[in-house]
Amino acid sequence: MEFYQRDRTLQPAGYTPIYKTSVARSPRQSLLSLRGSLSEITGPVFGQNELGPLDNDLIRNYAKDGDPIGERIIVHGRVLDENNRPVPNTLVEFWQANAGGRYRHKKDTYLAPIDPNFGGCGRALTDENGYYFFRTIKPGPYPWRNYVNSWRPAHIHFSVFGSGFAQRLITQMYFEGDPLIKECPIVHVVPDEDAINRLIAPIDLKGSVPLDTIAYKFDIVLRGRRSTLFENRLEGN
């Protein structure tokens, strides 16, 4: 088994001056292309026993004396690979600002209030079909220091493992219809318009709970795999 080469034309470059922080933090030398070995095709395995029962419920997993403020939403979808195969039993982690656009983080000093009932993080394991879901509050947009008047669109950060270390990915999900998406330098480090659109989750009325919680659907695609006559295992995979 090995992974398909990552298509770098769909991925952001390291050095992207429109996103100023990348300037000093991006390597200048070329990356060394490495064909996959055991070190890349293997990766950590997680189990349901490592997750708590409320880990995928951000409405409840930090609640102290009531529900968090904001729009109640469900985010759900599948983790797939480029071959359209589900990636089962993989860890998906997510974190976000609260409805006012403030993170629960000692370094966040934005003027918006901290919500005492909202932690802003959670995690889930995909099932055998690669499906995951969680419940949360829609995050608010917030200002940041790129240009003086830069605003992040509402977004949720995602971290996904996949089946091998080479599939490891961190990305962000945006919300359909948000006018700030087209203004955001971090969004626009992605060089391909279709690739940007794939980061925008459509509203999903069929997945919504009537009179309760509106849903957004977000599928995540990791690198595809090909079976090969790898090493001494001639029967393939």
Added chain:
Amino acid sequence: MVQSLDYLKETASQTAGPYVHIGLIPNQAGFDIFENNFTNVLADENTRGERIIIEGRVVDGTGTPLRDALLEIWQANADGRYNHELDHQNSGKVDEDFRGWGRTGTDFDTAVYRFETIKPGVVSGRNGKDMAPHINFWIVARGINIGLNTRMYFADEQEANAADPVLNLIEQKTRRKTLIADRDDSGPIPVYRFDIILQGDGETVFFDI
């Protein structure tokens, strides 16, 4: 018109942002939420192998250490086996007390990261060529658009390093040493110091894996 190749496309990466700790290491963000936290300690008392500490910094192009980076490591056990179903090596056995994965952040004050683990064994590489003991690193942070992959090798494995097929792919020999961590035996447990230089003089070799 030719048929379309029916492949999906990999989701685009985005920066982990300045607050990656909230989701992945909430203790460092300043709050406790999960019953089970992932940590920088990979080995327990039952794990086989030599105990080691890995310490270092992640330094940007201005020479300033990052205080907000998140690092993960993935490694084989003392026998050189990965705890994963795709590892079919005949040598050695899986260590049930060693997953081989850890996560931490650089410290907000000191900018130093630290892992407590064991020294891995030799792993079989492509075409049956052994790879010297190494630890796989993955680094994300604000300003890093897509996670950076690299490897740490061990300075006291000079012979194995000289034959390592990956180190030997690095055309500029002087750059090979950016992947080799020095060993310090002055404390109770050996410490390997591994600084990751993102840009400029001594820039670490990163991989497109």
